[in-house]
Amino acid sequence: MNRKKTLSAPILAGLCLMLALLPSVTVSQPLPEQTEYNPWCDINDDGKIRVDDILDVSLRFGSDGNPTKPVEVTNWPDPMNVSVVSPVDENENVRVNGTCCSNSNSNETYKDVVEITVLDWVSRLYADKEWGLRVSTTVQEFPFAFNPKSKIFNVTNLYISIIGTGFQAYFFVLTIKLNDVVAWSGQEYFWQEWPGIATVHIEYPDVNQGINVIQLSVNENDLGVHRITVFIEYEYTA
DSSP, X not given: OHHHXXXXXXXXXXHHHHHHHSOOOOTTSOXXXXXXXXXXXXXXXXXXXXXXXXXXXXXXXXXXXXXXXXXXXXXXXXXXXXXXXXXXXXXXXXXXXOOSEESOOOOOEEEEEEEEEEEEOOOBOSTTOBOOEEEOSSOEEEEXXXXXXXXXXXXXXXXXXXXXXXXXXXXXXXXXXXXXXXEEEEEEEOOSSSOEEEEEEXXXXXXXXEEEEEEEEOSXXXXXXXXXXXXXEEEEEO
């Protein structure tokens, strides 16, 4: 019993001394800035600075040691959920906003336009005139390659331009297929004396990555085709 009183006496004396040194604060006065909550003063980490924290400090009064405070980091990133993004894309283009480490899979959308020459033909059959490659009622196939900058792409516009000369007539019913699907069919006008041009806009084109095929045919009259050009506008994700 005497021992407990002996231990309690200096603690109570320390508390009284600290309370006596604290500045007096009335209810009507605003709290000074130094009395705002400071987590470094919350000894027991209960979110409150009370007498318990002062008691803990008073029990260690006069002690010496290393002032470095231990800090435990608990929000380290998951190594299994971190992806490394190369500063260069698959086409060896430098990424503008590339980062070394990212845990997001956000991609950006770009737009590109390509011009593909499918046929470039010149022949002199007779009368010193350029007649081109003969296309008749029999379907003629013209393959071409399309290599977008990404595997994820969406073709938004496609134009097919045909330059030809009429063999025996001026008006032709021209049918254009793209990959075995009729893309356009209608009447076009080609001169016999000099080449004419027909440009067709195909809506909702079904263009594949790699090899595609344009199939041409006309009505009973023959058409000499000199040149076929494809213009593809597409969006891709990278």
